[in-house]
Amino acid sequence: MALVKIKIDGKELEAEEGKTILKVAQANGIEIPTLCDHAALLPFGGCRLCVVQAGPGALKPACATPIASNMEVVTDSSEIREARMMVLQLLFGERNHYCMVCESTGQCELQDLGYKLGLDHFEFFPYEKRFSEDVTHPYILVDQNRCILCRRCVRACADVGGHWVLGVKNRGYESLIDIDMDAPFNDSSCTSCGLCVQVCPTGALVDKRASYLGRKDQADLILSRCDRCPVGCGLEVYRRSNYILKIYGDWNCPTNGGVTCRLSRYAPLYDERPRLSTPKLKEAGVWTPASAEKTARWMAGKLINAEVVVEGSLSNEDLAALKSLFGERVFSLQDVAPPLPATAKLQDLADADTYLVIGVDLNREYGTVGSLIKRRTIPGTAKLILVDDGFNSLAASTDFVFSMEDLDSALAEARKGRKVVIVYSHLRETVAEALRAESQFLRLFLPYESNTLGLAQAGIGPHIAADSERTVFFVGENLRDLKSRVRGATLVALTPFETDEVKAADLIVPIPAVFESEGSFISMDGELLRKERILEPGEGVRSVSAWVALVEAQRLQSVVAKGKQGGSQ
Amino acid sequence: MERIRILKKFEPKRENLLLLLHALQKNNRQNYLMEEDLKSAAQYLSLPPSLVHGAATFYSMYSLKPRGQYIVRICQSPPCHQMGSSDLIEEASRALGVEVGETTPDGLFTLETSECLGICGVAPAMTVNEEVHGNLTPERVRAIFSEKRRAK
Ligand code: SF4
Ligand code: SF4
Ligand code: SF4
Ligand code: FES
Numbered sequence: 001m002a003l004v005k006i007k008i009d010g011k012e013l014e015a016e017e018g019k020t021i022l023k024v025a026q027a028n029g030i031e032i033p034t035l036c037d038h039a040a041l042l043p044f045g046g047c048r049l050c051v052v053q054a055g056p057g058a059l060k061p062a063c064a065t066p067i068a069s070n071m072e073v074v075t076d077s078s079e080i081r082e083a084r085m086m087v088l089q090l091l092f093g094e095r096n097h098y099c100m101v102c103e104s105t106g107q108c109e110l111q112d113l114g115y116k117l118g119l120d121h122f123e124f125f126p127y128e129k130r131f132s133e134d135v136t137h138p139y140i141l142v143d144q145n146r147c148i149l150c151r152r153c154v155r156a157c158a159d160v161g162g163h164w165v166l167g168v169k170n171r172g173y174e175s176l177i178d179i180d181m182d183a184p185f186n187d188s189s190c191t192s193c194g195l196c197v198q199v200c201p202t203g204a205l206v207d208k209r210a211s212y213l214g215r216k217d218q219a220d221l222i223l224s225r226c227d228r229c230p231v232g233c234g235l236e237v238y239r240r241s242n243y244i245l246k247i248y249g250d251w252n253c254p255t256n257g258g259v260t261c262r263l264s265r266y267a268p269l270y271d272e273r274p275r276l277s278t279p280k281l282k283e284a285g286v287w288t289p290a291s292a293e294k295t296a297r298w299m300a301g302k303l304i305n306a307e308v309v310v311e312g313s314l315s316n317e318d319l320a321a322l323k324s325l326f327g328e329r330v331f332s333l334q335d336v337a338p339p340l341p342a343t344a345k346l347q348d349l350a351d352a353d354t355y356l357v358i359g360v361d362l363n364r365e366y367g368t369v370g371s372l373i374k375r376r377t378i379p380g381t382a383k384l385i386l387v388d389d390g391f392n393s394l395a396a397s398t399d400f401v402f403s404m405e406d407l408d409s410a411l412a413e414a415r416k417g418r419k420v421v422i423v424y425s426h427l428r429e430t431v432a433e434a435l436r437a438e439s440q441f442l443r444l445f446l447p448y449e450s451n452t453l454g455l456a457q458a459g460i461g462p463h464i465a466a467d468s469e470r471t472v473f474f475v476g477e478n479l480r481d482l483k484s485r486v487r488g489a490t491l492v493a494l495t496p497f498e499t500d501e502v503k504a505a506d507l508i509v510p511i512p513a514v515f516e517s518e519g520s521f522i523s524m525d526g527e528l529l530r531k532e533r534i535l536e537p538g539e540g541v542r543s544v545s546a547w548v549a550l551v552e553a554q555r556l557q558s559v560v561a562k563g564k565q566g567g568s569q
Numbered sequence: 570m571e572r573i574r575i576l577k578k579f580e581p582k583r584e585n586l587l588l589l590l591h592a593l594q595k596n597n598r599q600n601y602l603m604e605e606d607l608k609s610a611a612q613y614l615s616l617p618p619s620l621v622h623g624a625a626t627f628y629s630m631y632s633l634k635p636r637g638q639y640i641v642r643i644c645q646s647p648p649c650h651q652m653g654s655s656d657l658i659e660e661a662s663r664a665l666g667v668e669v670g671e672t673t674p675d676g677l678f679t680l681e682t683s684e685c686l687g688i689c690g691v692a693p694a695m696t697v698n699e700e701v702h703g704n705l706t707p708e709r710v711r712a713i714f715s716e717k718r719r720a721k
Contacts, residue, residue: 154619158617164617164619164620165617165619166619167617167619167620167622167623168623169622169623169626169627170626170627171626171627178619178622178623178626179619180618180619180622181604181607181608181618181619181621181622182622189618378615378617380615399615
């Protein structure tokens with residue numbers, strides 16, 4: 001775009017034609033107050049707090065007015081200040097903005113503006129009509145009485161998240177945030193991605209979990225990566241002492257650009273499974289706590305011919321440690337290899353015109369992939385074709401739904417596209433065969449777990465269930481059916497949770513839960529990503545690598561001891 | 570199904586939403602949009618439900634509650650107000666035995682108010698379904714209601 005000259009507050013500037021006044025001002029360090037505007041969203045121009053004088057005539061919203069050649073902009077004058085103050089007065093007067101009883105006090109953009117622009121009294125009689133709250137959602141609280149109708153949530157849910165759950169109902173004074181068709185939040189099509197909460201400038205949408213636990217600016221901000229699935233979204237984690245206040249998507253992360261899903265933002269914070277805090281050994285049928293040393297010695301004594309079976313969420317560092325102990329006898333609980341080799345990366349989703357999704361509910365798993373697709377298919381920019389036999393919530397977002405039986409029709413539909421991406425995880429052999437023939441389609445393989453590709457690179461293959469006399473170690477967060485995988489063997493489970501399932505083992509050993517360990521993993525795009533440690537685990541909990549080191553030390557000791565015995569004889 | 574037949578009269582383009590909602594509402598014996606109407610419109614036009622519901626609640630010509638066979642809308646914009654439309658509203662309310670926004674128990678009339686009908690030259694004015702009546706007096710209003718009752 002052509003560069004044009006403009007003046008803002010007397011300062012001569014050059015900027016790209018078509019950029020908004022606000023963007024140009026921000027780029028040049030000139031501050032203009034905003035409220036409905038959000039860097040990650042398209043301009044909306046609803047609140048009128050950002051009004052400036054730009055040429056003759058009425059004041060214009062800086063966030064929604066493009067610059068033009070020789071435009072002269074004034075961002076501050078008594079007229080402008082008055083206009084902004086009127087907006088603030090109306091906003092504060094209309095609903096419940098008694099800040100001292102609001103969860104968002106101290107981190108509210110409306111309140112901040114009140115201070116900044118010098119609001120020192122209420123011009124209008126405040127808060128005459130009371131609207132409803134919706135408390136039905138497991139994670140999110142909606143208080144319409146604190147909503148300023150900036151529609152950031154609506155725009156984020158639709159344009160960024162691709163979910164189109166939120167809207168606005170009624171009009172004028174009675175306008176309210178609409179959830180589907182007036183549905184209770186809990187019965188709506190909401191995927192709990194949390195974007196709406198992340199962008200809401202007021203206390204109208206809040207994370208229930210974070211309520212009254214502290215403000216963002218009292219917390220440490222840690223940038224990390226989500227390892228709940230192989231997308232590996234960038235996260236902003238807010239930590240206060242040793243708990244997590246809230247988790248936001250990282251707007252600046254190239255992988256997800258701020259989008260995340262329930263699995264990263266909420267599920268781990270609501271994991272109610274009992275934690276295992278100390279190793280426990282089953283002795284004569286009774287679970288007895290064991291010291292770290294005893295545990296390590298016990299494990300060291302079982303290493304001969306032992307094997308270890310891991311979940312695909314283990315970090316590369318933990319895998320390397322296990323390989324040093326078990327050599328080639330490290331196996332994966334799940335499949336590792338893709339049913340069809342991948343040929344596409346996440347960025348291929350950005351300009352495809354057809355997506356053929358096979359057997360994955362992207363609202364529930366790989367949520368960010370779902371967002372990247374739905375935000376193009378729901379407005380009709382691209383076509384979503386779904387092939388699935390069971391319930392799949394994506395079916396509500398497309399007219400092209402086929403059963404596996406009818407794969408041929410789905411393929412025929414897909415062939416009409418120019419750039420087609422097949423999105424899949426597990427596939428039946430026959431389906432994989434049929435897809436293999438369509439070599440003109442790009443293939444985006446969704447690995448089964450966050451570090452499935454790391455396992456594959458380390459040469460770790462799937463474990464074959466069998467009867468065994470050996471000791472089998474299991475490592476993971478979701479261990480179940482251990483006995484059915486190996487009968488007759490001695491079982492050790494390294495796990496963060498003391499569930500009934502892991503009690504099938506003979507020894508259970510505590511390892512960190514999701515936020516208590518750092519480490520690297522290989523994302524679906526093949527990138528080496530790093531997850532940070534956010535919380536300190538409890539005292540008895542050790543990382544897999546730390547347990548391996550203890551076991552190594554015990555083994556060495558016993559070798560040395562044996563050596564000494566041999567020498568003295 | 571009836572609903573599908575109505576939908577099919579329109580091209581499935583989003584700009585047809587308002588027309589389509591009108592057609593669905595008109596087809597309803599109680600002059601309102603049922604949840605199923607909104608859902609099927611959303612599906613037919615491939616629009617998110619919240620958007621369709623938002624439009625249906627924004628425009629006052631749509632109702633999401635059952636209404637009477639005749640929708641009486643009395644203009645309350647300034648010109649009609651000047652010419653005495655508040656008396657008309659009172660009279661209509663008395664004659665029908667309902668408040669504004671309500672429907673008579675026999676399901677015949679719903680009383681509503683409206684913003685400018687664009688016929689200020691004949692203020693005060695009202696509409697009864699698609700019919701327009703101007704230069705009204707309380708007596709005329711009563712007479713119109715009686716006509717409708719007889720026509721039933
Ligand atoms: S949590 Fe996500 S899907 Fe649910 S309403 Fe908010 S933005 Fe939309
Ligand atoms: S809920 Fe929050 S983000 Fe949504 S319109 Fe209201 S104030 Fe804005
Ligand atoms: S899509 Fe995957 S990586 Fe992104 S937030 Fe959800 S679980 Fe985490
Ligand atoms: S920030 Fe510009 S109108 Fe709201």
